[in-house]
Amino acid sequence: MTERLGDTMNWSRLAWVAVAGLVLCGCADETGSTGTPRDPGTPAHGAHQAASTPAAALPRVTLLLDGQIEARPGQLLGVRVEGLASEQGEDGVTAASPALDGPVRLRWQRYGAFEAAPAVATTAEPGWYPLTVAVAGRVVARDRVQVVRSRRPSFTVSGSDPSRPGERVWLGFDDLFPGERGTGFTVRSAALSGPVRLGRDRYEFHNPRSFTAAPILRTALPDGSYAFDLYGPHGRRVAQKRLTVRAARPGDRDYLGRVTGPDLYAPGTGYRRHAPGHGLTVHRGGLVSVMWHDENPDQGEEGRLTALSPAFTRALRLEADDSKASDGDSPRYRGTATVRARLKPGRYPVTVVSHHGRVRRTSYLTVTAR
Secondary structure (H helix, E strand, C coil): CCCCHHHHCCCCEEEEEECCCCCCCCCCCCCCCCCCCCCCCCCCCCCCCCCCCCHHHCCEEEEEEECCCCECCCCECEEEEECCCHHHHCCCEEEECCCECCCEECEEECCCEEEECCEECCCCCCEEEEEEEEECCEEEEEEEEEECCCCCCEEEEECCCCECCCCECEEEEECCCCCCCCCCCEEECCCCCCCEECEECCCCCCCCCEEEECCECCCCCCCEEEEEEEECCCCCEEEEEEEEECCCCCCCHHHHCCEEEEEEECHHHCCCCCCCCCCEEEECCCEEEEEEEECCCCHHHCCCCEEECCCECCCEECEECCCHHHCCCCCEEEEEEEECCCCCCEEEEEEEEECCCCEEEEEEEEEECC
16 A cells, blocks of 8 residues: 555545544444444445434544445455544554455555555455444444456457557456466567567556556558467466557548648747648747647557757657647647757758658748847
């Protein structure tokens, strides 16, 4: 558990629980104010409020579970309790459920909550299980966890349909299955420049055995169907998937795309979409930003678009713009170049070539001495 665990969880369920005198009188317990036991499989959802204590005097506790619906054996659950001060948990904040291997202690996080990430027991059978949270041995909140059957390990290869030479593709291996171990998974394919090692998926919180990679297909790749073989830590092939690769042809939307630009603008002023060919004036040694739009980009050119100009100190790589400012705009690519310091004042072309040389667009930059 990291201190920022709560920032990465997609908390999906809130159970507001009023704890009767948790610190002031210790009079709230698992039976409630009437002494009548509750069904342990029934979520609290506000059920713990003592009639003898004014509501204003009760500390308010929030139990949040993440991943508790359709949880697979071995999957991690997010358990978070808010509304307690750190000193209130000195005697222990624990979560317990028949779906887990045993009670789990929640740890205090500096942003103001107790958290834990227990795994569903690999032996858990499908069904609904009660989950309780206790402070110093007294149950203060309840909810339920749904467990589903395990799924056999699965290998996935994803790209465009068909994929383009030079395109980045996604490889994924879901190995969350009882008894599976090891982390050394490798993918080999004639479509790749070499073997690709799969790494732990850092964006997947719930599945501790999700492995991914995003390699780039070879750029000089003949059209065809290519096998992607997954090898395990033991060196044996465990799965195979195929991917169709074909270069763009006349009539395909990405054969020529639909481009505008390059637009030139001063980095400090922010981007405004200009008419094609609109120029910019900048002094020697200054900075110039370049923006390129393409409604139907060739996926194989992702990461390799460049803007060339004799005024620049070097070729400018244009990167995909995924900032919030690009929301609602067609796919766009941008970069910032430095103008040569000893350049003769004048007018200089800035050219972007795309779609494997089939599209070329030029704008002009005016360079002054000052």
